[in-house]
Amino acid sequence: MTTAQPHSLRWRLMCRLVGLQAAMLALLVLLVIAALWGAGHLVSLESEDDTIDALRDAVVRESNGDIAVRNTPTLAKRRAQAPNFWFLIRDREGHSVSQGRVPLEYASIGDALDGIGQARLGWNILDGMRPTARMKWIDTPAGNIQILTGQGGAVSWQRIGHAALTLFLGLVLPIIALMTLATLVATPMVVRRTLAGLDRAAAHAGKIDIDGRGARLPLQDVPSEIVPLVTAVNDALRRLDEGYERHQRFLVDAAHELRTPIAILQTRLESLSLGPDARRVLEDVARLSTLADQLLDLQRVNQQADWFSSVDIVAISQKMTAELAPLAIAAGYEISFDSAAGHIAVRGDQGALERALTNLIQNAIQHGGRKGGIVVRVEPPATISVTDDGPGIQACDRERVFEPFYRSQGHGRGAGLGLHLVQEIVRRHDGTVAISEGPTGGTCVRMTFKPAHGTP
Known part of the structure; x- marks a missing residue:
């Protein structure tokens, strides 16, 4: 197509x-x-010129010096075409010949035109229907003669x-x-x-993104013919905003409704003796609880206020590593914390940064292959990385895994919200998050922030 x-x-x-x-x-x-x-009145397309051409070939000089006109086929055709056909031929010696009814206006005008090579004679447009004439001095077999003729016959298509x-x-x-x-x-x-107004509307549309809800295209100076299109786009943006809000409300309501039964289920399972599969069942329930928490965290990020304070990412990283160490050890990992500095401050929201790091550690526990180690490292100027020894993420998937609900090949477990939530939190802190291969072939996720002013 x-x-x-x-x-x-x-x-x-x-x-x-x-x-x-x-x-x-x-x-x-x-x-x-x-x-x-x-x-x-359109004299320029009358037939006099054709008549003059026909007469040029028909004029002869008789033995006594008089002028005569032969009846050639062309001249005969002109006569047949014009009932009022007339002409007056003369030379400078006073010889002349005429035919037809010469209008009185032109009967004796030839002598006055001896000094003029050619002329078109007629009347003003408002004078009504009056006879017109064409005069021309031409060279013929009979010598240089003056031909005066009027309208008559049809105009040739060539002319x-x-x-x-x-x-x-x-x-x-x-x-x-x-x-x-x-x-x-x-x-x-x-x-x-x-179209200047339309150009401004297009420039405004280019700046609209998912976080620009409520934005509308301006109608100022937009041509009236284009107004229905801009209005339709604004209506579509309004419907998208309403749909997004409904979607967000559904996710929040669903997450809130799920947290209570999940917590009850987890408590009951912990009190039961489920045999060798107990650990896996509890892990599945924990994933359900994590999913509900991620949905709520995503909503909190979207509603987060734009105010930050100075927070220590070394202390945050050490705290979250300690809190999640039992979960990692239970899943078969060795987890460790390493920092190249004792204190690194950034401007941000401590709770949001804790949630981001929690998601990275939980992601490593879930997809690290249940063997090897998990290392949480803090490096100057302001970087937190989480590295595992698992199968890693293919290079072609390292950008797409940040999309919501996307799961790379071989990582089918989970809802695909953890890394998206991490990216949203880091982006709101004017930072970057990137995935690379770890030293042993696993996955290394690195969050980089701007250090707070005065941080060494």
Whole structure:
């Protein structure tokens, strides 16, 4: 399935404007030509030039010096086409020949035009229907003569085409070129100014993330044609916010409802003699309790206030290692704590940092293969790492394991919330969390924070 390529609004608008302008201009020119021609005032497309060409080939000089006109096929065709066909031919020596009914206005005008090579004679448009004429001095077999002729016959398609091409090249094409240039210059400016509000809305949309709930796209200066789209996007954001809130409320309510029966179940199991499988049953119940705690911790992180105090990550790490040591030892691990400094302070929430480290240690216990050691280490300037000797996490999964509910191949146990919760807590402390391979091939998860001012 191919994806349609986006089109530039500027270029589409310019192309369509230029095409529309060209079509309207061409239609206007055609209407003007048709109106003038129908009224009998469009002299540039009358047939006198064809008549002059026909007479050029038909004029001969008789032996006594007079001018005569042969009845050539072309001239005969002109006569047949024009019932009022007429012409007046003369030379500078006073010889002349005429045919048809020469209008009185032109009967004696030839002498006055001896000094003019050619002329088109007619009347103003408002003078009504009056006869027009065409005069031209040309060279013929009978010598240089003056031909004066009037309307008559049909205009040849060649002459119409030539006149139309001349009109197009001389008038229409320059106007189209000028309008195209103006469109190319003005359209991008108009589009850019018109869509400025949409650009701001798009920039605002690019900043919306999962933590920006309640954000809406601005409608200020957005073109009215685009307002329905922006409004629809805002409605979709509102529905997503409502769905997210319902989802969060469900998780919190479910976690709260699960904690009590899980605690009761754990207490009852501890009082019963379950034989060799007791340890595994208790571990399964502990995982259920951990899952409920993680759901609540995730909600606490999302509602966490943006205030921090100075906390000692060395003391936090030592405390959580000691508290979780019995669970690690019971699962078959050797757990140890190591610090390169006696005190490292960071700005943060102590409870949230404790939950993050607890999740890392529990994750190592759950996926460390039930053998080897777990090392909790604190290093300057402000780094906490938890390393195990388990099978490790493949490089292709080291980014995805931070996604909620994602479980890498070979690590099917658990809900996939622990590392996501760790990432959220570290991110809210402006820190980073990364996974690498441990010294013995296991997994090393490292949380790095910004040390508090004045920390050595």
